[in-house]
Amino acid sequence: MTESDARRLLVPVADSETVRNTVAYAVEQAQATAGEGRPVELHFVVVASTRSVDPDAPAELGAATELLDRVDVWVQEDLGTEPPDLLTITENVLGSDRYLFSPGDYADALLEYATEHGIDRIVLDPEYRPGGAAPMLRPLEVELSRGEFEIERAPVERRTRPTALARAASLPKYLTLFGASYVFYLLLSAYKPLDFLTGAITATIVTALLAPVTFSRQPSVTRLPVQLARLLVYIPYLLWEIAIANLQIAYVVLHPSLPIDPKVVQLRAAVWGDAAVTTLANSITLTPGTLTVSVTDRAFDIHSLTGSAREDLFDGALERAVRFVFYGREAAAIASPRERGDDGPADGPPAEEVAGDD
Template identity: 55%
Template sequence: MALIRSSHEANDNSDCCQLPNGCRRPIDGPAARDGRRVIVTGERLLVPVSDSQTLRQTVAYAVRDAVEGEDRYDAIHFVYPATRRVTGAASAEPAQELLERVAVWADEDLGDDDELAVETALIGTDVYLFSPGDYVELFDEYTTEHGIDSVLLDPEFDPGGGTPLLPSLESELRRSGITVEVAPVERGTRRARLVRRTGLGQFVLLAGLSYGFYLLVGGSLSTFDLVTGAISAGIVATVLWRVSLTGPVQPGRLFARVGRMLLFTPYLLKEIVVANLDIAYVVLHPSLPIDPKMVEFDAAVWSELSVTTLANSITLTPGTLSVDVTRQHFTVHTLTEGAREDLLDGGLERAVRFVFYGRSAARAPGPRERGDDGGEES
């Protein structure tokens, strides 16, 4: 019989088998009614969770280890560290759904004679988590508050969905004095499809780009360079044409996009120059009027290339730095109020939309007009 308590607020301290470390009490459950006196030590286990291929196996291992392992546990705390600031119920919904699934899995894995408190919590909603040290600080605060001495890590724990976090996180936790174990579960082999369906258009485009780059770097139009460039371009296109392009080539759309990119380039250079002057004024001002803040917003750009272009354009503009991008969700550090206002007004976003989607898309509203104030925090 499982005692399930789901808490989506990390500061919810209502009682649910909350025993101080070292305290013992008998459990009144099926095992006790069968005449077996079950003693619970009050030990608790922390299991950080993120959506991964091995999460289900990790939950099963945690429950099995809690009720059958050498170190019996009175409670398991499954926590989801928020990778970005949670501003409302809608932004917390995916995490809450995952925690609810975890609680259901844990209940399924418990036998009829097992007594175990299972708690879930969404933590770190009011802080920005970036480095392994940030996560360790958050987990250390939670374990101290709830009297937890051990942490079990999912081998594919990756809350940010980007750079692998586990090796450095594990070592940082050990240095902080917390007992850490990585769940010994099987990890499936993930094989992304490398070779894609391609046509002659992709081959010609890649060969042309390679040929032009070769001549540009060589700086010569001699017969030797023209011939060797053609041979090199042919080799590059033959080797890479099935892996380097993500879709079919549409010449009309491609040339239109290249033309719009030529218009975008001087606009971006102008924005960089203006931002440089603003930052120079701030640096040279006696009172150094900076106002650094983190802002978050969802950009109205939809392809990988357009998202990357916008993120790089933001970083190239002095006073703003793209810190994290998850699909269309941007986290940007802004140095001054002016830089922040310009970012949320959406000038760069509209320019990038113009490049990739045309003139009509450029007229769409920016973040502030869409009601996104950036969720500003220092």
């Protein structure tokens, strides 16, 4: 098998509602090709709209890198524990050396990359619309047709914006919330026959009222049971961390010199999605010595009471455990916040200025 026999797919990604499904489709296509005994290269690229020398470049290039981190987690999740030997994954950020305005500019950057790397197929997210969609501008797909490449729109469903009634009627949301409410009710009950009936009634009322606002996305029927099983493993681990932190704080409180060093720091955690972010934020708060003050996207502003609490936080044990719950074992191997450099003072006054006596 020669290098010329390799199949090379290019997948431009952006933060859209269908990007997750597009990544899954591209991985599925690559796995099928590798399963036929043919080498396949899968290239995921983010095209930045700002040059690296522009004042706002760090923020946009940072967002591009974060998106590729998410793509990496999704790819590992879709490939499983035994990825094909013939499959190669490449991730890149394009466009930081030029100004990009119209779909034609973005197409130029993609076509140059495709030519340089011998791409023979471009898979487009149906919601991928860089450079705007004004009527006077030719669509990206038309601009890409200038190259000698096969172009395909990923056959994934676009998320619509249903009414509150339609969202409430979503079966996966209804069943997930009903099951969680019912189990929680039974955990607090005496397991008498009447409790099973009142629990069902209570869970039905909770589901009818909260189903429209509980989930920002559809729960995955296939992934949810696996995540719940991992959560059962995570709970004892969290309880152990809480117990250890309690002993550490008890030592600090009982020490004659009261060796505290309170500061507010910022942690940019490698977790995405409402459930994962909420789980990590609450886990940090439940662990004595640290308190999640606010969360914006992936930025966690955290009040820490001692230096050792901050050390543990940036070592990333809790973050890795939460990634394991929601993304799988492979995702837990991502570098810690300290290794990524995703820690530091919170926005506003420096850490030294926000420090104070509690």
